[in-house]
Amino acid sequence: MNATVTAVVLSLLSAIGYATAAVAQERLASRTAPSAGVLRLLRRGTWWATVGLNATGALLHVAALKYGSLTLVQPLGALTLVAAVPLGAHLAGRRVGRGEWRGTALTLAGLGALLVTAGGHAPRVTMDVPEALAVAAVAMALVAGLSRRGARPGLRFAAASGIASGVASALTQTVTVSVTDSSGPVLTWQVVLVAVLVAAFAAGGLLLSQIAYREGLGAPLAVVTLANPIAAAAIGLTLLGEHLTGGFQGVLLAFAGAAAAVRGVFLLTRTAPADVLADAPVDVPADVLPDVLPDVLLADGLPGVVPDDLADLQATAPQVPPYTGVPVRRTTIPSPPAPALSRSSSAASGT
Structure with a gap:
């Protein structure tokens, strides 16, 4: 099995782990009051279960980055959404809609086009400390701007989570290549510093996604899925020496695949039809x-x-006033009065 196939298989397994974690996070968010803070979440066993699922997906993702480039591995993260849709539908007791299947097909077709043009070679270029700190500073500024109060908080927190996770993946590749490089010491202060940044961005992305899932699963997860590879690919193409294969035709194919994947993700966000919501359990x-x-x-x-x-x-919960009712007494309903006879009818009866 060559490096590209290994990276793809590990990315698929990672997507399944992330999808399971996303569904569990959304169900946890739906059962938690919006005022609950991070410390309250830390006392919940369900929260730590989602952390374990995310950690499993992250470890598989790190292993995939050892064998494949960011432009190869990160687009496969969209399979998280493809796996989460049927899993969420199964747990909700409904069938996957026709539009969701179309979205899945478009997403897979777009990913196929991106995989054809992505550079599948194992990474060798790493970021130095100034580059890593610059990336971290820009990412923190973007995350802080998206996390401010305003309209559509779920989508904004989801975008912030995707950026944080994408930066963590890019920095993880630098740590992985540096640690496995036999030409120098395994651990240096530069590697440790980048590893600390990885942990910070990974934890931040996890907490931001938990807040985003308060508005449901489909749309926030779709935004996370798109923002993550965009951030990672931007870093890989500008700082890590990665490139698209196929020349100008490859670039056109990559744009077409990206457009198809975006369209598919948009269709997959519509995962809660009105007739399904009417039958949903009530808390x-x-x-x-x-x-x-x-x-x-x-x-x-x-x-x-x-x-x-x-x-x-x-x-x-709002305070509800005590239940009051109107007193009703049992009584006999009087019979309706007999209809009065008109003169014409009386004359007719007399004759």
């Missing part, structure tokens, strides 16, 4: 409902999910 706090509606009983078989974080929901 009902078990110890709040009897106090708010004491005379209402849930029918057998009614779908409902008890949130994991009841304390946060109770603290942020």
